[in-house]
Amino acid sequence: MSSYWFGWRKAKVISGGDFQKLHSRLPYYGYMSALWSGLPALMILLLWLSFETTIVSSLVMSDLPPAYEGYSEQQKGLLLNDIKNLSEGRQTSGKKPELKILSDRYTQLKAIANMANIAVVLAIAIIGGVFASQKIKVETRARNNVEKIVKGLLIASSTIAIFTTIGIVLSVLFEAVRFFEKIPVVDFLFGLEWSPQTAIREDQVGSSGAFGIVPVLTGTLLISFIAMMVAVPIGLMSAIYLSEYAPKTFRSIAKPLLEVLAGVPTVVYGFFAALVVAPMIRDAGVTLGLDVSAESALAAGLVMGIMIIPFVSSLSDDVINAVPQAMRDGAYALGATRSETVRQVILPAALPGIVGGVLLAVSRAIGETMIVVMAAGLSANLTANPLEAVTTVTVQIVTLLVGDQEFDSAKTLAAFALGLTLFVVTLALNVLALYIVRKYREQYE
Amino acid sequence: MSNKQDRKSVAAAVEKGLARRKAKEKRFQRAGLAAVITALMMLAVLLISIVSTGMPAFTQTALKLDFHYDESLLPAGQTLNEETIRAMDFHGLVKKTLREKFPQVKKRKDKKALYKMVSNGTPYILRDMLMEDHALLGQIKSIWVLADDEVDSIFKGSKTIADSRLTEAQYGWVTQLVAEERVMTRFNWTFFQNGDSREPEQSGIRGAIMGSLFVIIVTLALSFPMGVAAAIYLEEFARPGRLNDLIEININNLAAVPSIVFGLLGLAVYINFMGMPRSAPLVAGLVLTLMTLPTIIIASRAALKSVPPSIREAALGMGASKMQMVFHHVLPLAMPGMLTGSIIGMAQALGETAPLLMIGMIAFIVDIPQGLLDPATVLPVQIYLWADVPEAAFRERTAAAIMVLLAFLVVMNLLAVWLRKKFEKRW
16 A cells, blocks of 8 residues: 555655656556555465464474374374464363473464564565665656556456366365275266265274165265156246246236245245154155155255256246247147147257256256255265165265364365265266357257 | 937036036145145244243343452552452352352352352452452442343243253242342343353354355355356356356256355365365355355346347447446346346355355354454354254253344345345336
8 A cells, every 4th residue: 555655655756746658557656565465475474374374383393292103193193183272272081291281382373473474565565665766767667567467366366267167176185085095986977876974983883884885876866856757847837938928018027926936945845844844745755655865855855856956947048049930930820739849849849958957957956055954865865765864975965074073084174075976076077068058059050 | 309319417526526527626725725834834833932932031030239449459458440449359259159149058058159140250249349440349249240140040031940960049039139120031131242152141143244244245245246247247248159058057956045055165175175264254255155145146137037139239229338338238137037036045054054064163262353364154054053952041042142133134145135125126
């Protein structure tokens, strides 16, 4: 901020009040020096903040007293937690005098790091500012300079999307690889049993720790299938009715109302599924003499279907409207009724687009989390019966990662392997769907 | 001759099938209408069931009791100050007041049931009142205190006696209090003033709302400038090429990546790698930034596209540099569209739950968060947490919290629509 004024003043002084002589307008000199002093300092600050804790921790851990020599990574992690808690004045499990010393060291290092941080950032800001104002002369091309930097910033912002993707792939892949070091890939992909409880004690019952993804995947597919059975007919028929039959006023009211379904947060659907739909289905099952689980796949699937209706309907609406009017007119001219036109001319023409839309909706359903977390089951059942409880990939990720966890166990790492599966499957579906939709669009343009 | 006959027979064939085809046409149209109506019905059922469950949570029942701030609460020889007040036995005071109110209760078990009639936060309210007004000591004061959630549900009629945990004796006491006009229902301010609590009658959504607010501030502050910058680059500067294609494919795919995967990213990168604190609004904001960026970029690009090229050419023709053209002329015109897109992105972020579970925002937090690094929870996560609690009073509160969340979303979307209407320009 202040360097903006410095640059501004400097430029004013050297121009001697005759701004015509300057290459650029006054504010650009200000921007230039502000950017020079602000940007490097900001970058250093961010880098510093993101690595400070890691570095300080490793410094503290590097001079552990010899008593802790034999500790495993996990125990060291717990120890570090204790140290941090202690330095923030919180209670820790088991007081040890050595820990106190370490935590003092931790606090001290933190304080030093903070001071150093402020000093370094300020110094860099000042150096940058001074450097910039040295550079300011009458002929300095300040505007071009500033514009170059701004353009750099714009490019940087737009590459964030790439970095996010890389970040996702790397973080998930990295942990998944660690998982596959413990559990072979073949067991993971083709195992028919999923029970991620690993033994705490050797002799524990039911702690086999089976990591076969098949039952989890079938559960996901079952629920998604039910959802599509609800969403596709209703969504598609609504789209046809709204684009071919409905009077204008009806369309202008019904369409935004359908979109409201898409705006409702998924946690609300989860609540609705768990507390309204699931008991309803169970009661209905009881009157019919069926044994329905409280967390039946049917309830979760139905509600998920409701959530996806607007998705299917707005995508199909787009493709139906993209069918050229000439094809409709041709069908009418041959004496076809409206429904015949729709079924025999428009739908076949729009089919690729609709298939693409449905694929996108499937990928939505597979990745949907809150509804299934709240309304579907936890135990992995290899079944195709919609009245039983099944579990899904997302439910397993949430249950494995919520709550306290050690970061090295196969149990938590399994969540990342599941995440990788989820990412790959949805990505493939999306790429395929986008490809189909794009191909289809080109056909009529 | 035969031609004419053919035509006749064709006409006859068409005539024959016509009724059937028309009926089919009618059926098809009805099926379409039925689909639309089914979808709308489902929306209606969803909203009605939530509103009807949630409405009772907006009122609460209070009981009027006469508390005697007895001098004997203060040990002899001590003066009244913060410390001595803290040491006083207000639990005992509440119990004593209830015993005096219902002298007929004698048995130990019954007494226990009696104490359960009022919210167990009552002693702290009494303490705070004495803290504020020291002159209360020695006086008898009539105070409206919160009823326990079971009493509350009965009185509001959301439960019948049959499925309530209230015993007959307790019900009798309630009716006695009603007869003495010592019971009333009032608007549930507690719900908007308190943080989470194990006791339904004391729990509120203030903490969750503050958490959501902090998260949204972080998300908006990061994703809006970055999204707009990315859109400007892609729309105005980028030349078609490999890099550009790569960026575009990435943005489109990120928009369709399941939100929970962003949670995994946040957990692995921000928390495990960078060592940021769990449950902090800052981390949640960073995760949601990455999630909403594609939405904002896509909306901003559409807004930039809608600015006619004549504006750009005019600016360039006047000698503006390309950067000046964008920032001085195109950007101001595209701003309303960008804002609309960002508001919709923020509404999405506000309702998002799954990635926040991954980064530990699921903890039970009573305190109202004061800053970006305090442990916090957000409104949708609070809803998730409450929906898991079996108590009926919490179910009401869950639905009420959903209503508050939906109200926020409606306001945000209306704002977006209003912005669009107000600044929409036809070129």
